Amino acid sequence: xxxxxxxxxxxxxxxxxxxxxxxxxxxxxxxxxxxxxxxxxxxxxxxxxxxxxxxxxxxxxxxxxxxxxxxxxxxxxxxxxxxxxxxxxxxxxxxxxxxxxxxxxxxxxxxxxxxxxxxxxxxxxx
Numbered sequence: 465x466x467x468x469x470x471x472x473x474x475x476x477x478x479x480x481x482x483x484x485x486x487x488x489x490x491x492x493x494x495x496x497x498x499x500x501x502x503x504x505x506x507x508x509x510x511x512x513x514x515x516x517x518x519x520x521x522x523x524x525x526x527x528x529x530x531x532x533x534x535x536x537x538x539x540x541x542x543x544x545x546x547x548x549x550x551x552x553x554x555x556x557x558x559x560x561x562x563x564x565x566x567x568x569x570x571x572x573x574x575x576x577x578x579x580x581x582x583x584x585x586x587x588x589x590x
Contacts, residue, residue, distance in 0.1 A: 465501070465502045465503075466499050466500070466501050466502075466534070467499060467500050468497060468498070468499055469498050469499055469500050469535075472498035472499070472500065472533070472535060472552070473498045475498075475548065475549065475552050476496065476498055476533070476552055476556060478549070479549060479552045479553050479556060480556065483553060483556075485557075486553075486556055486557075488561055489556060489559060493561075493565060493567070494530045494531060494559055494561070494567040495528060495529040495530050495531070496529060496530065496531045496532070496533055496559065497527065497529040497531070497532045497533070498532075498533050498535075499532060499533070499534045499535070500534070500535055500536075500537050501534050501535070501536050501537060502537050502538070503536065503538070504536060504538040504539060505536045505539065511536075511539040512536060512539060513535065513536060513539045513540050513543070513551055514533060514534060514535045514536065514540070514551050514552075514554075514555050515533070515534055515555070516531055516532070516533050516534075516555045516556075516558040516559065516569065517531065517532050517534070517569070518530065518531055518567065518568065518569040519531065519532060530567045531558075531559055531567065531569075533552075533555045533556070535548075535551070557570065558570050558571075
């Protein structure tokens with residue numbers, strides 16, 4: 465089951481305000497929904513704590529959002545507030561902008577996420 469989360473939205477606002485590189489997200493040009501999912505998610509046998517998806521035009525029309533950030537409750541159960549904050553920062557880093565104002569997804573790339581690895585190490589979420 466999925467549920468829209470005001471708590472995750474508030475966490476995202478806090479993270480956006482505290483990281484200057486996320487300033488473009490503060491203006492609301494890219495609309496993001498924040499959700500909890502009660503299902504456990506794995507990829508290649510490893511727990512997925514959260515993910516960010518760019519929605520297609522049909523969903524954008526119906527839901528009025530450009531992205532959905534989903535946190536998987538069973539996988540996040542052991543994370544403290546600081547790790548959830550880092551996880552949200554990581555997920556928000558996947559939201560990018562094209563010239564002309566359109567939004568895009570930024571895939572995982574060690575260079576793009578160097579600051580997280582530098583500050584918190586490779587295994588920052590566990």
